[in-house]
Amino acid sequence: MEPAPVGEDSAVPEEQAVQTTVALGGDGTSIARARHLAAGFVTRAQTEHGLPVSQRAMDLTQLVVSELVTNALKYAPGPVLMDLRITGGMVEIAVWDCDPVLPVARAADVGRVGQHGLEIVLAVAQGFEAQREPVGKRITARIALLDDEHRAAPRTRSVGQ
Template identity: 50%
Template sequence: MNKADHTDPADANRCVRGLTGNHHAICAAFDSSMLIAQARTLARTFLHRLAAHHGLPITADASDTVELIVSELVTNARKYAPGPCLLTLKATDSHVTVAVRDEQSAPPVIHTANAGRTGQHGLELVLALSQHFCVHRNAKGKYVTATVTLGDTSRPARHAPTYSRQAAPPGLADLTSPLMPSGRSAGSASGASIQINGSGRCVVARITGAMDHQSQTWLVHCISQLITDSNRPVILDLTDVSFCDSVGLSILLRTSRDAAERGTALALAHVPAVLSQRLTMTGADQVLHVHDTVAQAETASLRTDAEAQRSAPQSSSSGSETQLPAGPG
């Protein structure tokens, strides 16, 4: 087989196809932001089967990194480019290349690190985590590619993005051909839920699921409502967060800023190790209040809130339990 296999994202378990030599690849098209989670599932399944059936040494760190890069590049394509986007994953014995093709020829904007910025950290993370990043573009659109080593990806060599006049990366379809339709829906994307415990001196909100493009609006609304209505410090317990990309990071930064503006303490507890690494990479750990446990977060938040309340007007307590809206679809 000389070309990567085109498949419906729902068929991830049947998607590993051999290329020439020791290369393996898969590709699928996505025409809805609701399918971004399916793109991540496709990547996880692809890597799992490569490890299980082909013996590739894929570490958990490499798998997490590929999943994040897939989420960032597909999210960018769905947000800023018209029409569907095409995701291709290509693996060799030593690395995985993630390529996303869309029909917008303008190059993506990569912002410099700035933890004070509440959004647009996606490509900043991709550049930091990949060994090679390149944009191939012409009048028909572009391919954005990022390469990840299958070894330790925690400290890749620093590099600058490159831009190519080639229509496509080697081994991938030329941009002059039309994008394939995405086919049938791959099912509903992963969402998020929040469990509230307001019985103590702080409100503890335990978030479960993915913090991503699909859950962003709902999570921001819910957390903001807690900040507004609780009249107490708010602790976000991230124990059960299954995935968080730059959109999830934006949720944390935005709600933290909003809480500070209202004079309410907001802190994070039980931050997963992978997310903690991303916070450090972007400098967000210097802006957000991060603690190992809920108890530590409560102690620090009560102290911070007491100091803030002495210098800010008191808001009247509603005296009623916060009712959260229904979760994302």
């Protein structure tokens, strides 16, 4: 199933909010497609809206998208929605799925094969939230657009009910 754009802001107000939402099916190409869409979104924010974006931000955005979409497709039946938004010098990646169970990071274990996705996201993101929605849950991670902001940005973590 091909991801379908749900909406995209064409105007960039003063706070430079740039956003797009896509629905992803559960076929074998969804994860790669999500990474490709995220890279295109960040590139458009840079080229069309003149926002500064480091190569590190581009790479981390694709990594976080890959991990969050993989987990959503692996653990929840049904479609996944991915919302990308740029605001306040950050790219915000939100992934919704229909399973209400919030993710829990496992203790580090070098012998464990796999199941490191949430650990990776928590290690690279400047902000992370997991919250239950009326249906399912929404996982949100934030990545600084510039490397200097990455070093100075406060790390926030929250898990909602």
